[in-house]
Amino acid sequence: MASSKKKKPFAYLAEFDTTPAVIHAAEKLRDAGYSKFDAHTPFPIHGMDAAMGLSDSKLGLLVFPVAMAGTATAFTMMWWMNGIDYPLVIGGKPPFSLPSMVPIMFELTVLFSAFATVFGMLHLNRLPRHHHPVFNSERFAAATDDKFFISVEADDPKFDLEKTKKVLEGAHCTHLEIVYDDDGQTETIPLGQAEA
Numbered sequence: 001m002a003s004s005k006k007k008k009p010f011a012y013l014a015e016f017d018t019t020p021a022v023i024h025a026a027e028k029l030r031d032a033g034y035s036k037f038d039a040h041t042p043f044p045i046h047g048m049d050a051a052m053g054l055s056d057s058k059l060g061l062l063v064f065p066v067a068m069a070g071t072a073t074a075f076t077m078m079w080w081m082n083g084i085d086y087p088l089v090i091g092g093k094p095p096f097s098l099p100s101m102v103p104i105m106f107e108l109t110v111l112f113s114a115f116a117t118v119f120g121m122l123h124l125n126r127l128p129r130h131h132h133p134v135f136n137s138e139r140f141a142a143a144t145d146d147k148f149f150i151s152v153e154a155d156d157p158k159f160d161l162e163k164t165k166k167v168l169e170g171a172h173c174t175h176l177e178i179v180y181d182d183d184g185q186t187e188t189i190p191l192g193q194a195e196a
Contacts, residue, residue, distance in 0.1 A: 010133040010181035011151045012164055012189075013140065014173035019045055022148035025171035026051040029152065032167050036156035040134070040149040062120040063113050070112030074105040133181040151179070165189060 016022040022039060029037050030053040039048055082088075083095040093100075122128070134140050134151050143149050150173075152164055161178075168176055169191055176189040 007180060009154050009161075009178045011153045011179050012168060013134055013137050013177050013179050013186070014150045014152075014168040014171070015139060015142075015175035016148040016150070016172075017174055019148065021172060022150060023047060023051045025150050025168065025173065028167055028171045029150065033158045034152060034156050034164075034167075036153040036159075038151050038153075040140070040143040040151065042144055042146060042148075058124060059117065059120050062124075063116045066116035067109050067113040070108040070110075071105050073112070074108035075101060078104060133179050136179055137177060137186045139175060139177070 014025065016025060019041075022041065023045065026037075026039055026048060030051065035053075037052070039045070039052060041048070078101045079096060082097075087095040089095070134149070139147070140149060150168070152159060152168070158164070165176065173191070176191055178187045178189060180186065
């Protein structure tokens with residue numbers, strides 16, 4: 001347990017026993033106006049994105065222009081090489097022949113898309129992050145086994161120690177603690193009589 005001196009918390013970490021309970025908690029946080037919270041579950045939960053109020057991924061907005069750049073790169077490269085830089089007439093074909101370019105244009109489109117997808121995903125997910133403050137909680141290890149967690153970050157505009165605690169208690173969490181970023185400590189919060 002952490003000492004009671006004043007220090008800035010990183011997040012509340014609430015533990016739940018079942019899938020419906022964690023979905024209900026995410027919906028309560030979403031409806032209360034929270035936006036900087038995350039669900040940590042041992043397996044993907046259908047409907048969690050909607051429960052958290054997440055919008056569609058922005059990854060497609062990154063991948064499409066890069067894919068088109070791959071297509072344009074392949075076209076320009078083959079047009080320059082075959083038609084201008086080193087023109088060879090093979091079998092009576094013209095130096096500029098679009099049908100022969102299609103396979104390479106397809107391949108570079110896929111290659112550029114793959115790179116944009118991987119690096120775009122890493123950027124949007126703020127990865128790599130080798131340590132996350134929720135790992136300071138000893139109970140959090142159960143997130144890969146049979147428990148469900150929701151962390152509400154203190155950076156959320158709606159975050160307030162008392163109000164956020166009441167929302168999480170109202171969602172019927174089985175355990176609640178404050179996670180601190182600076183010293184690797186956590187503080188267990190006694191659960192009161194929460195209203196439904």
